[in-house]
Amino acid sequence: MLLQLHNIFKWVNSGGQRIFLLKDINFEVREGEFISIMGPSGSGKSTLLNVIGMLDGFDEGEYQFLDEPVHSIKEKHRANLYKEYIGFVFQSYHLLDELTVKENLEMPLLYKKYKGAERKAMVADMLDRFNIVGKKDLFPAQLSGGQQQLVGIARALISNPKLILADEPTGNLNSKQGEEIMQLFKQLNDEGVTIIQVTHSEKNAAYGSRIINLLDGRMI
Amino acid sequence: MFKNYLKIAWRNLLKNKVFTTANLIGLSTAFAIAILLGMTAMFDLSFDQFHKKKDTVYQLYLSNQTPKGTTISVVNPIPLAPALKEEVPGIKHIARSLSQDALITYQNKDFDLDAEYVDNDFFTLFSYPVIIGNTQEPIPNKNSIALSESTAKKIFGDGNAIGETIFLQQGREQVPFTVASILKDTPVNTSVDFDIVIPFESHREYLPNIDIWDSYNHLVYLELEEGVSLSQFEKNTRSFTNQHYENQIESMVRDGALPDTNGQYKQFHLLPYSDVAFVSYATGIAIVNRTFPYLILGIALLIIFIACANFINMNIALGEKRLKEIGMRKTLGAVKRQLFGQFWLESILIFVVSIVLGLIAAHLLLDPFKTLFNTQATLSNLSKPVILVGFFLSLLLITLIAGGYPALILSKLNAIRALKGKWEMGKNRLRNGLIVLQFVIAIVLISGTIVLHGQIQYMRNKDLGYNKEQVVSIPLNGKMDSYRVVQLLREELKNNPNILSVSGADNNLGRGRDGSLSTSKWRFDYKERSIGTNVLTVDHDYLKTLDIPLVSGRSFSKEYGADSLSIVINETMAKELNEKDPLSVKIQEDEATYTIIGVLKDYHFQNINREIEPLTLFMNTDWDLYYAYVKVSPAAIAKSYDAINAAWGKVEPQAEFLGSFLDENVDRTFRREKTMATIITSGSVLGILLSCIGLFAMSMLVVTQRTKEIGVRKVIGASVSSITLLLTKDFLKLVGFAFLIAAPLAWYFLNNWLESYPFRITLSPLYFAMAGFLAMLIAFLTVGARTIRAASANPVKSLRTE
Known part of the structure; x- marks a missing residue:
């Protein structure tokens, strides 16, 4: 069992009223799954993904990640947990503009305190694997959207996470680029990486092994 | 990791060229001036502090009760010191000292020298090292004198000085003296400087006045025996004073003077020698006042504060551009401490560069500064271990506050919010507070400048009752x-x-x-x-x-x-x-x-x-x-x-x-005021300049942030002037608010200061209004330049990005 959500509630208070963003979410994820979260805009997809990724908190319920109770551990410990096991991919890539491709890839390793030689080897490996060795000294602004997302995925993968969380990874790409990225996800999943993606597109959701549908913060 | 931080910092600095330049110019100017001012203050404070016994040697002074109140005299009659040593217990060493000009003749050449007539114990009390001659008794008998190194060189060239005979003009005759020793030149930070030391007993007034108790001409210094307290000693002197000053006390009683709380009409007191350079006796009590150097130090700190406030403001404002980076770093596993470290490091980087630039600038400006401020201070005044350590500690503190505060705010942001570029916080309150404070300082300094110059002008133009423009006075030397x-x-x-x-x-x-x-x-x-x-x-x-x-x-x-x-x-x-x-x-x-x-x-x-x-x-x-x-x-x-x-x-x-016109002479008497005016003027110019750099940067940011708003307003039909006013108003409000705080403050300080002058200008509100108006005008020009351009830009351009 990779992770387990139990009666998760999340709300905000607005004008004296409690507005629920997530309402009684329960599900489990096993290692090796490829899950797609679907639902209309504002249904809480991204919020759920952020809760799973521990970037956002929740107000009620229990969350076990690799048998660690996420809801009751300290921030530092939590940071260690997601730094170790989770990689993020964003719709708008979120690469650091001031850093080159190579340096962007290197950054997660810095926070994990890898040695210099090791980092170099891993970065080289990743550049090789994604076929972007020629671009390693370019800045993000010099790449196309698909290439940027490729770097984003490479960055998420570089520290060998157990789980990849992708928030509409193809949202900013054209269909051809999108298909390539999805193929890549499929391939990664076959290699054993667990993936949870948020998507609007039925076609992309079909790559996954299971679909979770959300409406107004509730699973249906 | 460190390398990565530096890289990011460096590229960020390059990206925000305007802000980097503004910060670097502001901080390095502030540091340069602060270093120079700090140096001056330290030099002033170091006066007489080189004496090894500065805290155990005392200057003797006498307070007298007169019908008009207490007065203090530091000059004493010739028989006092020997009698005191003889009759009052507890004195270890005592020495008389009298400064006077002396005309020396050697081989038909005349030399006009600063002489110090002293008792031999003078050299036990004070640290004026002997280079050649008897260290304990540099002037062993009444026909010997000691010369400073450079004076000996002036008189004898490179030849031997010891044992030579020189002649001292005393009244109308020439008295021979033998050079017995050579002393090290007196340091510049001494209250007592001399070219030649002559035995006290050889002064021409010595013999005629050896038993006269009502003619005063010299200072007395002493060291107490161990275990004797100041109050003990003062008590010991009472019967002595009553006996030796009997006649004077009688006439004081007759004139209706009231005794002090101990029933004394005359009372000896001791002042630690380390305080002598800072004491004022004007009000009848000894007031040790180091305000002037501390004022300089204060101005230095205020200038640094203004530059740091700019830094804080710009850093927080720029933080908005870096939200994505912060969010991304957090999702990649950075914890608060690491982000804080990163931003702090960036601040330190800027500060270190500024300090290096500041030091270079201070070094280049040293000579003009010394002439302008009329000080002998050197950078070596700052190179004492205590000061250097203090300097680095305060630097760390400044970067911790100035760099750390924005770092703290940025590192605390929630990762998701940061990624979305949302940033809700009361940042404007801090920003506005800092801007107001900057302008309070600037306006206070500007008012100080105006009033100080007014007072100097007043003193210079005041009719002194004699013709000072047409008369030359010539010292008969x-x-x-x-x-x-x-x-x-x-x-x-x-x-x-x-x-x-x-x-x-x-x-x-x-x-x-x-x-x-x-x-x-x-x-x-x-x-x-x-x-x-x-x-x-x-x-x-x-x-x-x-x-x-x-x-x-x-x-x-x-x-x-x-x-x-x-x-x-x-x-x-x-x-x-x-x-x-x-x-x-x-x-x-x-x-x-x-x-x-x-x-x-x-x-x-x-x-x-x-x-x-x-x-x-x-x-x-x-x-x-x-x-x-x-x-x-x-x-x-x-x-x-x-x-x-x-x-x-x-x-x-x-x-x-050495003839000079009397108006020059009068000008020389308020050299201190002029130095103060120069310091405050440069402080205020720098203060307003730095505040405006900050204001300019902030206005640029605000304009960028509100580009869309400006576009919409223009499309709806707002005029250039109304938009300029809209954008400028917020800043001018702050300056106005600063004026409201600064005016009473400045009035209070300046009024206090002017009170020490019996002849002074009246403090009219006009001075403050002028300062406020000036600050307002400068601020308007600074902000206006930017806002008018934004307001007159084509709205289509600013809206197209949507």
């Missing part, structure tokens, strides 16, 4: 009899139509190029009352030369023959005598009876920051003159000055001509 010099000058210049009159006196007006100042006082009994007056010995034509009008009576005149028993007094003295007709007054002293022959209009014979005191003029050729006065016609002033110089060369070829 030659060997010849002073009356003869004046007479020869008179004859020499007689045929020059531009020279109107020549006279002499035993004191200068203002402070001449010889730098010396002296006061002579006389106390006598008149109708059972003790009356004190300043005295001045003058030559014929003194009043005519200086254009001092008579109120009644006549001046000294050749027609009346010997006027040596006649005196002329000023109006204040006449008031002091309290007679209907002062011309009828006869003053009896010892065998002589003095007759008042004239009353002159009050004039400022002392510094202008003092009330006019009673003054009595004598004309007695037994008493030397020390200054000649020459009045020239207003036409061809420079030519006349040269003529006087030439005449002097003929009369006294050996002595240096």
